[in-house]
Structure formats: C-alpha cells, structure tokens
Amino acid sequence: MDTTETTVIAKGTKVTGEITLSSKLHVDGEVEGKIHSENVVTIGSSGVVKGEVIAQKLLVSGLLEGNCDCENSIEILSGGKIVGDIVSCNLVIELNGLFEGTSKIKAAKNKALPKTSNEETAKEKVEKTAIKMAHKLSQKLGKKRE
Numbered sequence: 001m002d003t004t005e006t007t008v009i010a011k012g013t014k015v016t017g018e019i020t021l022s023s024k025l026h027v028d029g030e031v032e033g034k035i036h037s038e039n040v041v042t043i044g045s046s047g048v049v050k051g052e053v054i055a056q057k058l059l060v061s062g063l064l065e066g067n068c069d070c071e072n073s074i075e076i077l078s079g080g081k082i083v084g085d086i087v088s089c090n091l092v093i094e095l096n097g098l099f100e101g102t103s104k105i106k107a108a109k110n111k112a113l114p115k116t117s118n119e120e121t122a123k124e125k126v127e128k129t130a131i132k133m134a135h136k137l138s139q140k141l142g143k144k145r146e
Helices: 116-145
Strands: 006-009 014-021 024-027 030-037 040-043 048-060 063-065 068-076 081-083 086-093 098-100 103-105
Touching: 024 030, 024 048, 030 040, 068 081, 086 098
Parallel strands: 006 024, 014 030, 024 040, 030 048, 040 048, 048 063, 048 068, 063 081, 068 086, 081 098, 086 103
Antiparallel strands: none
8 A cells, every 4th residue: 555645636626426545535625425545534624525434544624424434543623524423443623623423432453442341340349339438337327326
C-alpha cells in the first residue's frame, strides 16, 4: 500500500456510486454512495459525503451523512459534522465539531476489551464495602445501647 498517493474529489465534482481504493482520499466535492479505503479518508470543509465510509482513519471538516466504520480513528475537526452511526477504536471531536448519532468503540486488533469480570469485581467491591459499613454501624449502635 502506497500511503503517499492521494485521490482528490475536487469542489464542484459529484460522484455517485461505490469508491474502493488503497490510497488516501480527500473529498472537497460531493460523494453519494459507499467509500471503502484501506487508508485515510478526509472530508474537507467544502466536502459532503452521503453514504457509508469504511476506512483506516476518517478526518471530517465537512459533512458526513451516513455510517462509518474505521479501524484506527474518527476525528471530527472544527466545523465538521457527522450525522449517523460510527464504529472505531478512537473518537476525537474538536471544539465546534458536531456529532449526531451513536458511537461504538471497538477493540484494537492487538488489544482486548476489558472483560465483564472487571465489572463484576467492581460490583463485588462495592457490596463488600457496604457490608463492612453496615457491620461497623451495627457495632456502634450496639455499644450505644450498653
């Protein structure tokens, strides 16, 4: 994969359909359909994408109306907007960036998400602390009665 190559959809250009590429993609025009890139997709400040984006990384300064799934990260830059559902390992929203939808964080390929046993352990700790506090309180009340 050559990461130095960039495909540009210039302002005033409208593309409809499916785009599949291994190079970077920069959108200053309009895309309606599906984008699948093995690299970085950038939606410039004048760019509009209506559809699905699947990429390693997504940078949004313009508008994305649709869902996206990125292996690395999704960054909504100042003035950028995403309306739709997103899935990524990392999500960054800069000041004046907008996001309307749902987001799901996925585990990086080499990292595992925390197991639910951690949640159970935290719950057990809270329960044990509550029992200890109740026991101490009952001991204090018992001493006051004597």
